Amino acid sequence: MLTVPKPGLFTTVQDEGRIGYRAYGMPIAGVMDHFAYTIANILAENEPGAAVLEMTLLGGTFFFDTDAYVAVCGADMQGKLNGRRIHAWSSFHVPSKSELIFGYALKGCRSYLAIAGGINIMPVLGSRSTYTRAAIGGYKGRALQSGDELMIGKEVKIPEKEKVLSYRFFPHYGNEVFLRVILGPQDDFFTDAGIATFFNSIYTVTRRNDRMGYMLEGPVIQHTHTADIVSDAICPGAVQVPGNRMPIVMMADCQTTGGYPKIGTVIGPDLNKLAQAKPGDKVRFVQCSVSEAVTIVKTEQERFAEFTAKLSLLKGKNRQGN
Amino acid sequence: MANVRMLNAGERGLVVEFGSVIDAVINDQVHRLAKILIEEMKETVLEVVPTYRSLFVYFNPLITDRQFLIERITDRLSTMKTNSLTESPSRVVTIPVCYGGEFGPDIEFVAQHNKISVHGVIEIHTSAPYLVYMLGFTPGFPYLGGMSERIATPRLDKPRVKIPAGSVGIGGNQTGIYPIDSPGGWQLIGRTPLRAFDPSAANPFLFAAGDYLQFKSIDTEEYRETAGQVEVGRYAPIINNYAQRSS
Numbered sequence: 001m002l003t004v005p006k007p008g009l010f011t012t013v014q015d016e017g018r019i020g021y022r023a024y025g026m027p028i029a030g031v032m033d034h035f036a037y038t039i040a041n042i043l044a045e046n047e048p049g050a051a052v053l054e055m056t057l058l059g060g061t062f063f064f065d066t067d068a069y070v071a072v073c074g075a076d077m078q079g080k081l082n083g084r085r086i087h088a089w090s091s092f093h094v095p096s097k098s099e100l101i102f103g104y105a106l107k108g109c110r111s112y113l114a115i116a117g118g119i120n121i122m123p124v125l126g127s128r129s130t131y132t133r134a135a136i137g138g139y140k141g142r143a144l145q146s147g148d149e150l151m152i153g154k155e156v157k158i159p160e161k162e163k164v165l166s167y168r169f170f171p172h173y174g175n176e177v178f179l180r181v182i183l184g185p186q187d188d189f190f191t192d193a194g195i196a197t198f199f200n201s202i203y204t205v206t207r208r209n210d211r212m213g214y215m216l217e218g219p220v221i222q223h224t225h226t227a228d229i230v231s232d233a234i235c236p237g238a239v240q241v242p243g244n245r246m247p248i249v250m251m252a253d254c255q256t257t258g259g260y261p262k263i264g265t266v267i268g269p270d271l272n273k274l275a276q277a278k279p280g281d282k283v284r285f286v287q288c289s290v291s292e293a294v295t296i297v298k299t300e301q302e303r304f305a306e307f308t309a310k311l312s313l314l315k316g317k318n319r320q321g322n
Numbered sequence: 323m324a325n326v327r328m329l330n331a332g333e334r335g336l337v338v339e340f341g342s343v344i345d346a347v348i349n350d351q352v353h354r355l356a357k358i359l360i361e362e363m364k365e366t367v368l369e370v371v372p373t374y375r376s377l378f379v380y381f382n383p384l385i386t387d388r389q390f391l392i393e394r395i396t397d398r399l400s401t402m403k404t405n406s407l408t409e410s411p412s413r414v415v416t417i418p419v420c421y422g423g424e425f426g427p428d429i430e431f432v433a434q435h436n437k438i439s440v441h442g443v444i445e446i447h448t449s450a451p452y453l454v455y456m457l458g459f460t461p462g463f464p465y466l467g468g469m470s471e472r473i474a475t476p477r478l479d480k481p482r483v484k485i486p487a488g489s490v491g492i493g494g495n496q497t498g499i500y501p502i503d504s505p506g507g508w509q510l511i512g513r514t515p516l517r518a519f520d521p522s523a524a525n526p527f528l529f530a531a532g533d534y535l536q537f538k539s540i541d542t543e544e545y546r547e548t549a550g551q552v553e554v555g556r557y558a559p560i561i562n563n564y565a566q567r568s569s
Binding site: 019020021022023024025026027124125133134135136182183184185186229230231232233235237238255256257258262265266267268290293294297298301 | 329330331332333334335337339342343344356368369370371372373374375376378380383384388456457458459460461462463465502504519521526527530531
């Protein structure tokens with residue numbers, strides 16, 4: 001079990017999301033940064049899709065009353081295990097009666113704490129993800145609070161070794177992100193000049209950003225005639241441009257339908273980068289074709305496979321050594 | 323279907339757009355295609371989201387080629403009848419509502435605004451089934467069509483911060499149910515003891531896009547009784563088939 005003396009700013013239980021209920025108006029929720037999440041579960045030797053803790057800007061403090069093995073990936077929240085600084089993008093043994101403390105995110109915005117064995121929480125509609133607006137999933141449908149107690153999912157054999165992600169896989173969180181975008185579905189609601197502005201300008205992340213969407217600020221994007229459409233479906237990554245002509249990038253908790261035209265959709269692997277952006281960070285949109293996007297998704301999958309294979313190879317070696 | 327457009331929505335999304343307006347015939351085509359894809363293309367299509375006028379299709383681009391998917395859908399569309407509403411029956415879900423009083427604090431305003439009696443508002447609101455064009459906004463929130471203009475009422479100037487789950491309201495010429503506690507600006511005319519969204523139930527959603535809702539007036543006593551049955555999971559919703567859709 002682990003207890004939560006300090007929850008951090010906004011820490012929630014998340015997994016891959018609640019897939020299959022969007023026709024009923026249920027957002028998928030799930031982790032904001034699927035890259036950091038996937039690596040964390042690989043490092044923790046969890047099955048894909050295991051629930052983790054997602055910390056935002058300011059991490060929490062966790063007290064473990066049992067032996068555990070955890071991975072920490074994503075934003076650098078200055079994590080310390082019993083006072084000793086932990087490595088970025090690593091997994092390690094947490095002895096019983098240990099304290100894992102996180103602080104403010106030096107780089108990036110969201111950090112993932114994966115616990116080997118997962119988190120013991122009943123799934124709601126097939127997912128352990130917290131969707132706070134409907135108060136469902138995760139820990140009592142809400143962000144963690146001081147005094148909460150989390151049970152580890154299943155007992156696992158604790159690996160002894162610390163593992164670190166190969167440096168060449170490390171994403172680098174700067175103050176500027178490039179987001180590749182596939183035009184549509186409503187790019188015909190924008191003038192050529194509007195689309196040119198969108199792709200040639202620098203936008204700034206505003207304070208109005210959360211798990212639902214990132215509101216950006218910058219040069220206005222011109223509509224052809226109206227900023228209203230008869231509502232249709234929206235997905236994470238969709239870039240809505242409402243009447244104020246400023247882009248909003250929809251994120252994991254985004255509602256399933258909306259009435260603003262969408263100039264384009266940020267590709268999945270790049271949405272992970274935006275999830276690590278903070279207010280004041282700069283955003284540039286780059287046009288991308290469907291086939292380019294598919295290649296990028298494929299490359300990302302191959303990297304995960306490569307990294308998983310490398311780790312299991314290491315494990316094999318260790319076993320032989322024993 | 324000549325007017326159907328295939329639009330890109332990211333690398334894993336395809337929007338099949340049937341039109342750009344709110345129209346029962348267009349919406350029926352959306353639901354028919356949704357049904358076909360769910361039944362016949364399970365291996366290819368991960369999830370579909372029907373809306374007023376389009377169907378959002380999610381697929382895995384590493385398994386399914388977009389062009390292949392478009393061709394398969396185009397094939398299906400060519401065999402779908404175009405201009406008539408479907409002949410297969412739809413579900414009609416009865417929604418008991420306790421109108422007025424503490425549950426419907428705005429019903430008198432709706433009556434005054436339309437220069438009719440409170441009784442008249444209830445009579446008109448329960449007079450015909452409403453088509454669920456789509457669900458969205460919050461889990462289980464129905465976008466309904468077909469409310470009479472005779473009870474249309476503008477939204478509140480200042481939206482309420484918290485509207486209790488089950489509240490039934492009118493906003494402009496639309497009506498609907500708030501399935502969960504949420505902020506909102508509609509005029510509240512009553513409340514249903516049923517749960518449009520209950521994550522712990524075997525069927526978490528009381529109705530789906532493409533169904534019809536028939537409101538029925540109940541008194542406070544019946545409200546309490548039904549709420550009690552719902553609470554212990556003993557309430558069986560009244561669901562009928564509705565075959566006469568074409569007008």
